[in-house]
Amino acid sequence: MKTSKYLFTSLILLCFSLSAEAIDWSKVETKQITLFYPGQSSWEWILTKSDHGGAKNFRKGKDCKECHQGEEKDMGALLVSGKRLEPTPIIGKRGSVDAGIKAAYDKENLYIQLTWKESTETAVTKMTQDQTRVTFLFDDGTVSSVKRGGCWAACHDDATGMPNAHADKNLGLYLAKSRTKLTRKGGGENYKPAAALQKLLADGLFVEFWQAKLNQDKTAVALDGYILEAPHKNELTKVVVNAELNNGIWVLEMSRKLTPNMPHTKNIVTGKVYNFGLAIHDAYSKGRNHVVSFGHAFALDQGKADLIAVKQ
Numbered sequence: 570m571k572t573s574k575y576l577f578t579s580l581i582l583l584c585f586s587l588s589a590e591a592i593d594w595s596k597v598e599t600k601q602i603t604l605f606y607p608g609q610s611s612w613e614w615i616l617t618k619s620d621h622g623g624a625k626n627f628r629k630g631k632d633c634k635e636c637h638q639g640e641e642k643d644m645g646a647l648l649v650s651g652k653r654l655e656p657t658p659i660i661g662k663r664g665s666v667d668a669g670i671k672a673a674y675d676k677e678n679l680y681i682q683l684t685w686k687e688s689t690e691t692a693v694t695k696m697t698q699d700q701t702r703v704t705f706l707f708d709d710g711t712v713s714s715v716k717r718g719g720c721w722a723a724c725h726d727d728a729t730g731m732p733n734a735h736a737d738k739n740l741g742l743y744l745a746k747s748r749t750k751l752t753r754k755g756g757g758e759n760y761k762p763a764a765a766l767q768k769l770l771a772d773g774l775f776v777e778f779w780q781a782k783l784n785q786d787k788t789a790v791a792l793d794g795y796i797l798e799a800p801h802k803n804e805l806t807k808v809v810v811n812a813e814l815n816n817g818i819w820v821l822e823m824s825r826k827l828t829p830n831m832p833h834t835k836n837i838v839t840g841k842v843y844n845f846g847l848a849i850h851d852a853y854s855k856g857r858n859h860v861v862s863f864g865h866a867f868a869l870d871q872g873k874a875d876l877i878a879v880k881q
């Protein structure tokens with residue numbers, strides 16, 4: 570009896586793992602996204618008229634892409650060179666990365682596939698243990714700053730490595746809504762009280778992130794979490810990642826259940842538009858030394874989003 574139960578469970582598990590690998594990516598259209606080096610262009614820099622030519626109209630409602638689409642390569646080249654917004658340029662770092670992105674879903678999961686060229690940079694200083702780290706950050710429309718500014722919504726002037734970083738405190742990514750006050754220097758430690766933060770979380774005012782740590786010849790490692798007043802890693806990782814580096818090209822697949830119905834997690838359903846940003850830390854880099862995309866959007870099946878996940 571026990572054996573048959575075991576066999577039955579194994580069969581079910583096998584079916585699940587087979588279905589998890591069943592996406593036929595050749596049937597899915599590729600969208601091209603250019604990620605670029607952002608230097609120290611923080612949320613506060615973006616909003617300040619004397620710093621950023623687009624501040625006035627960004628404040629009025631234009632989003633980054635409306636002004637900058639197609640300029641990513643030039644912007645990345647300028648910033649990575651150290652001529653603007655980068656006090657300590659890294660020699661040999663590339664200013665932009667072209668990535669192909671595809672999305673698909675089945676009964677259970679959403680799948681995102683990313684393809685891009687591995688860096689040829691030789692990391693003089695290895696800032697981390699990981700050759701490459703890919704981050705997919707998204708929201709379901711609750712956080713308006715992510716809709717407007719993608720990853721910049723979480724990147725502040727007082728975070729580590731930014732112009733107003735606190736010497737004795739490491740602030741990471743956070744959302745402006747988690748602070749009682751935000752100045753040109755960021756939100757610092759003006760945290761809203763714990764109960765208010767809990768309420769924001771309950772209302773879905775957080776961004777979710779998926780991450781893949783990639784090292785050549787090693788199995789990719791997944792982690793996920795959410796950002797509100799700081800980044801939080803989930804204890805139980807829900808994202809599954811698979812990656813391969815072949816002939817200098819990375820192919821990464823990230824997937825997660827569509828509707829985990831769990832705290833700190835966004836359910837992915839038809840009819841909604843999800844805003845996302847992508848970041849790649851390559852050549853053992855960390856902090857601002859990455860390439861980032863402007864904000865884009867995905868949706869299941871149809872809609873105005875620029876990335877449509879196709880059902881399989």
Ligand code: HEC
Nearest residue numbers: 610615620621622623626627631632633636644717718721
């Ligand atoms: C209304 C148009 C407009 C919008 C919206 C806008 N920008 Fe800009 N941005 C500009 C202009 C014009 C410049 C060049 C002048 C300057 O540097 O201030 C610029 C410069 C920049 C630069 C410096 C690099 C360079 O080429 O000079 C960065 C980085 C940047 N923008 C990022 C962003 C991001 C990120 C967003 C969205 C969160 C955004 N911008 C939204 C118009 C805009």
